Structure formats: structure tokens, C-alpha cells
Amino acid sequence: RKEVEQDPGPFNVPEGATVAFNCTYSNSASQSFFWYRQDCRKEPKLLMSVYSSGNEDGRFTAQLNRASQYISLLIRDSKLSDSATYLCVVNSPASQLTFGSGTQLTVLP
Amino acid sequence: GAVVSQHPSWVICKSGTSVKIECRSLDFQATTMFWYRQFPKKSLMLMATSNEGSKATYEQGVEKDKFLINHASLTLSTLTVTSAHPEDSSFYICSARWGQGNTEAFFGQGTRLTVV
Numbered sequence: 001r002k003e004v005e006q007d008p009g010p011f012n013v014p015e016g017a018t019v020a021f022n023c024t025y026s027n028s029a030s031q032s033f034f035w036y037r038q039d040c041r042k043e044p045k046l047l048m049s050v051y052s053s054g055n056e057d058g059r060f061t062a063q064l065n066r067a068s069q070y071i072s073l074l075i076r077d078s079k080l081s082d083s084a085t086y087l088c089v090v091n092s093p094a095s096q097l098t099f100g101s102g103t104q105l106t107v108l109p
Numbered sequence: 110g111a112v113v114s115q116h117p118s119w120v121i122c123k124s125g126t127s128v129k130i131e132c133r134s135l136d137f138q139a140t141t142m143f144w145y146r147q148f149p150k151k152s153l154m155l156m157a158t159s160n161e162g163s164k165a166t167y168e169q170g171v172e173k174d175k176f177l178i179n180h181a182s183l184t185l186s187t188l189t190v191t192s193a194h195p196e197d198s199s200f201y202i203c204s205a206r207w208g209q210g211n212t213e214a215f216f217g218q219g220t221r222l223t224v225v
């Protein structure tokens with residue numbers, strides 16, 4: 001089993017739609033979690049950290065379920081500019097960042 | 110957010126030559142730097158983790174004699190691809206973080222290496 005697994009995608013959604021990505025992790029001792037966004041041929045950039053109580057940043061909501069070992073990202077009112085690959089990132093106890101394979105999102109006009 | 114500068118952004122080299130990639134943290138001291146490789150439409154794969162002043166820890170399957178990593182200061186790490194071959198062509202990205210635990214990592218712009 002991979003350390004971090006994401007929805008395979010790709011997701012093609014119309015503008016204005018709500019889309020959710022899930023990510024599971026195998027190491028129950030993982031300490032912190034992030035969602036990164038990567039545009040084509042660019043470096044990943046932090047979208048948001050994921051806190052135990054869940055957190056929201058504008059149209060983006062991230063949630064963590066430690067019991068089931070998954071995190072999620074919800075995007076409301078999708079914009080064309082949201083088209084990118086979304087990477088689930090888990091910080092292991094050894095302080096290594098492990099990336100999921102990424103989920104590609106295309107928002108269609 | 111913090112700034113990590115990676116140089117060069119792209120390089121084309123002949124098979125058999127060596128290429129050095131630099132990664133600098135510009136406004137913070139990077140306790141740890143990570144080097145990743147990403148093939149087209151694939152996820153980032155961790156190659157090695159380096160802590161300032163100590164030897165890098167390589168992931169399984171990554172040849173340490175081929176991918177030389179130096180982390181001589183808290184703001185600079187270098188990756189040298191020695192005797193590069195066409196199969197080494199890839200997107201190499203560094204990231205840096207300060208401290209341990211829950212701190213996020215900041216990424217360099219990446220280096221697109223093409224070996225011909």
C-alpha cells in the first residue's frame with residue numbers, strides 16, 4: 001500500500017461546480033498534513049495546511065479524519081483558475097514530506 | 110511565504126557530462142532540504158533529504174554516487190547529476206524547511222534537465 005493515496009482523477013467540472021478530493025495515508029503516526037497546488041511545469045505551492053478541527057480558506061475547505069486516516073479538500077464555486085494538479089502531502093514522524101500522486105482538476109467554461 | 114531560489118531553471122547537457130543544481134533559501138535558514146524528481150504526469154518522488162553539515166539520506170533506489178548532494182550551509186544545498194544520461198532527463202525540484210515537525214516546506218522553481 002502506498003504511503004499516501006489520492007483519488008486518481010482527472011476531474012473535469014464546469015465552472016461554479018463543487019468538487020471534492022480525498023486522500024488516505026498509511027502511517028497513523030503522521031503529524032501534519034497539507035494540500036499543495038501544482039500548475040503545469042511549475043513547482044508545487046502550498047494551498048493550505050490541514051488542521052484536526054478542519055479549516056476553511058475562502059472557497060477551499062480542508063478536513064482531517066485521523067481515525068480513518070484520510071484528509072479531504074473541498075472546492076466550492078470552481079473557477080477556471082482552479083485548474084491544476086492538487087497534491088496531498090503528509091508529514092511523517094521522521095519529518096519527511098510524502099506526496100500523493102496528485103489529482104488533476106480541469107474547470108471547464 | 111518564504112522564498113527558495115533554484116538555479117538553473119533549465120539546462121541541456123550532453124550525455125556523460127555533469128550538471129550542478131543550486132537551491133538557496135533566501136530569507137530563512139533551512140534546517141532541512143529535500144530533493145525531488147518529477148517525470149511527466151507523475152508525482153514528485155523524493156530522492157534525498159539533507160540536513161546542514163551532515164551527509165544526505167538517500168531514498169531506496171537513488172544512487173548516491175550519481176546524485177551528489179551537498180548541504181554546506183543553512184541557506185544552500187546543491188545537487189550534482191554526474192555522468193548524466195538521457196534517462197536522467199527530468200524535472201528536479203528542491204524544497205526547504207526550517208525546524209522539524211509541522212512546518213511547511215517551500216519549493217524552488219524547479220530545474221528542467223534534458224540530457225541529449
